[in-house]
Amino acid sequence: AQSVTQLDSQVPVFEEAPVELRCNYSSSVSVYLFWYVQYPNQGLQLLLKYLSGSTLVKGINGFEAEFNKSQTSFHLRKPSVHISDTAEYFCAVSEWNTNAGKSTFGDGTTLTVKP
Amino acid sequence: DAGVIQSPRHEVTEMGQEVTLRCKPISGHDYLFWYRQTMMRGLELLIYFNNNVPIDDSGMPEDRFSAKMPNASFSTLKIQPSEPRDSAVYFCASSRPGQGAEEQFFGPGTRLTVL
Numbered sequence: 001a002q003s004v005t006q007l008d009s010q011v012p013v014f015e016e017a018p019v020e021l022r023c024n025y026s027s028s029v030s031v032y033l034f035w036y037v038q039y040p041n042q043g044l045q046l047l048l049k050y051l052s053g054s055t056l057v058k059g060i061n062g063f064e065a066e067f068n069k070s071q072t073s074f075h076l077r078k079p080s081v082h083i084s085d086t087a088e089y090f091c092a093v094s095e096w097n098t099n100a101g102k103s104t105f106g107d108g109t110t111l112t113v114k115p
Numbered sequence: 116d117a118g119v120i121q122s123p124r125h126e127v128t129e130m131g132q133e134v135t136l137r138c139k140p141i142s143g144h145d146y147l148f149w150y151r152q153t154m155m156r157g158l159e160l161l162i163y164f165n166n167n168v169p170i171d172d173s174g175m176p177e178d179r180f181s182a183k184m185p186n187a188s189f190s191t192l193k194i195q196p197s198e199p200r201d202s203a204v205y206f207c208a209s210s211r212p213g214q215g216a217e218e219q220f221f222g223p224g225t226r227l228t229v230l
Contacts, residue, residue, distance in 0.1 A: 032217045043206055043221035051217060094217055101146035101165060101212050103219060107157045
């Protein structure tokens, strides 16, 4: 069975600083990987996804993530954050071609950007 | 497309009452998911459907919870009788895996308060 571990529950950072949110996964088969963002009082929305091909994936709002198969990681990065990036971020994994509709979500990382 | 639609957005009820949450998935999506989000337990998958058929309901907390999907454009999650510990935000999500669109699309959620 697949699992996801988000290594930091809370990440405080100053505006314009770089940030990395860490995600490790476990699966016995090939996977799809996702990062979702949840702003206060809203549903989750997709930031970016890795399905295949290039291991560096670019998403919306200047975020990017790198798939590292050997380390089973999919860390999210942004070189310079804004106040508006304050939100909760979820890493998720789906197993390729098995229960493809179902994703396992991590516990979330709360990113707080301070002025 | 209007996205995933959930109603009501907010529901306040008294312990023992029946609560029905509603979801309209994105047209053409063949997977539908019900999640519950709380501060204590995070984001939990309750049940999911494929082509209107329940595939996995192992996340449903107890017999007080039931979900139906009578057709491709409508699903309900019912709690009877409701209890204060059911207070949470309930999300519906839909997806159409394949052809590079593996992600889930979330509704805005229903905030349930059971007094």
